[in-house]
Amino acid sequence: MDVSSTKTPMNEKVLTRNIGPDLVPTDMTAYEANGGYRALHKVMSGMSSNDCLEVIKASNLRGRGGAGFPTGMKWSFVPMGEKCSPGHKYLVCNADEMEPGTFKDRLLMECDPHQLIEGMILAAYTIQADLSYIFIRGEYVVAIERLEQALVDCYKKGYLGENILGSGYDLEMHVHTSAGRYICGEETALINALEGKRANPRAKPPFPQVSGLWGRPTIVNNVETLCNISHIIDKGPEWFQSLGLGEDAGTKLYGASGYVKNPGCWELPIGTPVREILEQHAGGMVEGRKLKGFLPGGGSTDFLVEEHLDLPMDYGSIGAAGSRMGTGTMIILDDKTCPVGMVLNLIRFFAHESCGFCTPCREGLPWTRQVLEDIEAGRGRKEDLETLLRQVKYIGAIGNTHCALAPGAMEPLQSALKYFQSDFEAHVEQGCCPYASDIKALDVKAQGESA
């Protein structure tokens, strides 16, 4: 299916305006030719840090890493001027994209590295940070190389370093290549990793905005969040708000993976209905498979089902339906894929990626994994379903752990127990995975086709 034919002309491309179908990366010249660093010049020639903060607050930009916290409000917690004790302040970009089923930040960094860097300079200026890091997972080899080149070009141009564009503002920026582990995406774990420690999340408070990296005020923002900043500064908060279809502002990178015809990632107005994303952009389901459910925004969000297809993909609507928009990249469950198997895969992931610090996560997730392994293998007992419900209640409770890994892990499980209860029961009653024969039949068919 040709996606370009389904584009509505009103859809304004903002974050992906420099990203064509050929995915050729945008260098400094191309970036500037299309309005790049205009916002930086605007700010350095006369906007105060408080002016910038007010613009971002007014824009209603919310964090695109998954939690959806208002960006301007987060920045406003950083002590400024005389209220801040002397010393460094830090701006960190969370480029540790590792949420299962999420593949949006890779695209932004590989294809338009300057957009991220300009957003970071403006964010750092707003909180008056003097040091900034791009914390990026080591596997993103191409993005790392392109970001490093882009930083070199920025220093040459005087966009980074001392006295940026004659403003008197100094900022250093470095790429920090991480050494792995999903938990580094949690902002306080990320800070510990930047300090060269084990990436155990910290107890909060204190919040990083006040006491973060090396005990100093620190803002950690997701790649996509930061990529929005230069556009908001350039075109204003009213323009940004006008981009959204509902109560949220801006555009969003949405994605779909699983057995859809055209898996991919598309920039659309925030609040685009789920159905439009799945049917027009992802091209609907692959022949012979029907939609059974979907995780709206990564592995740690609750399943939604067919009755939710007409919901707008925004924070409020998806939240009201009992899930979270999360990263906005949907994982599609089809009717030939075992929901118990899918949840087991997710719980295995989270159990493996637990940092092991808090008991409910360290001990609870492997227990859940064991119960699910038994059910999937046909060894499950009826009371196992009650055990799972109890685990959801205790492991999923907010406040028992330093971070949201364990509660997040319980989200797909609790919703699978709700929407796919009969599948869990069928595993127990039949003493096997009822989907196994389906999968084998499809495999045989696929092999026949490829031969």
Next chain:
Amino acid sequence: MSEQQLIQSDIALSAEEIQQIEAELVHMPQKSGAAIDALKIVQRQRGWVSDESLVAIARYLEMSPEALEGVATFYNLIYRQPVGEKVVLFCDSVSCWIRGCEGVKQKISEALGVDYGETTGDNQYTLIPVPCLGACDKAPVMMVGDDLHTNLNNEKIDQIFAKKMGKEEDA
């Protein structure tokens, strides 16, 4: 290995390694801040982080070897055992699982004769699983060294490891 033995067998950091570690230390208010960077620098030079390398780094960063070991063993891209020339990072997270990565994994294991955590006899490849590689629209995916391979199926696995399998046939 006892601590005494470790200290005796300490392999000094090379001038190049020290130069690279020093470049990282410029950004750090304290030396231990460069722990992960230093582990990666040494690993890049030596392929992996041996006990001896670990002690040498710890000494240079004024950390205890135990503290540095705690850091080194936390991160999945720091190798505390020797690995092959190329590490195969196989994604078995949810989108790849839905698109049939289990079958692909089996095919790789057959082609290379190794399971997770193992290195081929000729020391060419080490196979390890990795958290979601962020290329879910092209699932199943894996990395071989620095290269991302997408939309994997049995045929592609044959192509990617053709050289390796050819070699074995010659032998």
